[in-house]
Amino acid sequence: MKKIIRENKGFIAFLLMLGVFRTAIADWNPIPSASMHPNLLEGDVVFVNRLAYDLKVPLTDIALSHLGEPQRGDVVTFFSPKDRTRLIKRVAALPGDRVEIRGEHLIINGKTSDYSVLGNTVEHIDQVGDLQALRLQENNASATYSIQVLPQVQARRDFGPVTVPAGSYLMLGDNRDNSADSRYIGFVPRSLLIGRAERILVSADILGNWAPRTERIGMSLRP
Structure with a gap:
């Protein structure tokens, strides 16, 4: 064992440095599902700034210092409070916000978000088939971004009202009717x-022919 370590110490040091880098400074996250359509697609790989909010001890969740505050509209990676699965969703509401959803309309502190229609598309769902999807622009208090709804799907279109606890956030998927987000977890x-x-680092059509989607490389995810 000692011989193996001695002969591969350079590679082992590289792996340790990579682990520190990914758990304390910057990371990347592949997108495996449709929950963030239309903004993130299966096969996108996004750059994650781990220093956006907190400086943490490498390889732990222990915060040494707060470096910034999450804002409504931020796209965030996090561990699910339900089962520690790594997820990516959008911050919809902040600590102290009173939130409800009525018929797809997001209401923050009594103010209903503004919506405008962007267009229609087709969404394929396994074991269901092709469904009509409506794409909207949502203006949520201080942030504007695109979302998608699926009128033909049974979904939780009414939620709350609830008040976001101190030190916590309410996360929603952009694909509102196909997302296991804070309404469930x-x-x-x-x-x-x-x-x-x-931003998106690289992208490939993993559900099709694996062709690179060069037009998506470098796309910003900031609202």
Whole structure:
């Protein structure tokens, strides 16, 4: 064992440095599902800034210092409070916000978000087939971004009202009717935040012919 370590110490040191880098400074996150359509697609790999909110001890969730505050509209990676699965969603509401959803309309502190129609598309869902999808622009208090709804799907279109606890956040998927978000897993404590997803690093059509989607490389995810 000692011989193996001695002969591969350079590679082992590299792996340790990579582990420190990925758990304390910057990371990347592949997108495996449709929950963030239309903004993130299966096969996108996003750059995650781990220093956007907290400086943490490498390889732990222990925060040494707060470096910034999550904002409504941020796309964030985090560990699910339900089962520690790594997820990516959008911050919809902040600590102290009173939130409800009525018929797809997001209401923050009594103010209903503004919506405008962007267009229609087709969404394929396994074991269901092709469904009509409506794409909207949502203006949520201080942030504007695109979302998608699926009128033909049974979904939780009414939620709350609830008040976001101190130190926690309410996360929603942009694909509102096809996302296991805070409506199902609960509020997300700050300690479970990994970082802010800032842009797409690479992208390939993993559901089709694996062709690179060069037009998506470098796309910003900031609202």
